[in-house]
Amino acid sequence: RNTPEAEQSTAKATQIIHVSNSTWHDFSRLVDVQIGSHVSGVSELKRYLHRFGYVNDGSEIFSDVFDGPLESAISLYQENLGLPITGRLDTSTVTLMSLPRCGVSDTHMTINNDFLHTTAH
């Protein structure tokens, strides 16, 4: 159970995302949007995921349809960011997408392929 101080801290963190940044995307209205839906703001989400390497679309013109490729991109994002892999826009995923971050792409990276070897030792 969170202490009152911790709850206040969480509330403040959420508030930061909403009030402080006119250039950054607020994806909170996309929580629990389902695949097949056509919702305003999904194109922004696709642009965000494209920016960090999750959507391969040379045109860079994105629709507001929550389609299969977007679900796959969300799953990969969740995997790379250590979230439960659901392919859904759950609260934890959307919250993380709204946090400030490094501008370096998350994809096109080489995952340590010696992991099993290291684990065996």
Added chain:
Amino acid sequence: YTYFNGKPKWNRDTLTYAISKTHKLDYLTSEDVKTVFRRAFSQWSSVIPVSFEEVDDFTTADLKIGFYAGDHGDGLPFDGVLGTLAHAFAPENGRLHLDAAETWIVDDDLKGSSEVAVDLESVATHEIGHLLGLGHSSQESAVMYPSLRPRTKKVDLTVDDVAGVLKLYGPNPKLRLDSLTQSEDSIKNG
């Protein structure tokens, strides 16, 4: 931990770095910024056999650090307050760019700072990891995790960060194992 494709790394044991005297902030002194980067570089040099030397000549330095706003010519424009905070390029490019639009802080008074304040040392430590060849980690406690909440400090390398960079460069002969143990404890403590 991850690496950039091809696992690029520096093949030298000393790298020079310079902080731009033109692309800077008006509210932080150059000495403040230098102090922060000295601490950040020392985190990495304590675990790998690479040392970092601060130099004045920006044009000849291996690692070039500066604050830039908006579209600054490298194809990765900054986006104003929060959003993307900084970026750095894989070896042996050497460029480390910080978004000049952020409210950067260099002291430990995180709670007393602006709600959009970002700790410079935390971001510097992360971006130096990129300069050395590390990609992003999926472990939230790691310095190389891509996201950072405003007004938070994350400067201590975790086991994940250290394991990643050790695989690239090998260990610093002076590496203290007790510091790794401490990092492992920090992971357990979340």
